Amino acid sequence: MSKAKQYAVEGVGTFLIGLLLWRFTGDVEVPVVTLTKVGIVMMIVGGVLSANGLWHAARGGT
Template sequence: MSKARGNLVEGLITLMIGLGLWLFAGDVEVPLVTLTKVGVVMMCVGGALVAAGFWRAARRGI
């Protein structure tokens, strides 16, 4: 698996987990963190990984 494809897969998985936390974990109470905020951060990181994967794919080809 190329680095570009790895970034795309990892980014999509992270983005989907973050979306799930943001949508469905609003009522869950955890000490120190708010799961909806963690979900937003994970979506941002996942989006950055997807963008990096597309960038690498465009530069080298998958």
């Protein structure tokens, strides 16, 4: 698997998990972190990974 495809798949997966956390864990109480905020951070990281995959694909990276 090329780096571009790997980054894109990881980014989309991370974004979707973050979206699920952000959307459906509003009522869940965890002592250390807020799961909705973790979901937002994961969506941002997923977006950055996806953008990195698109960048590698546009540059013709392997």
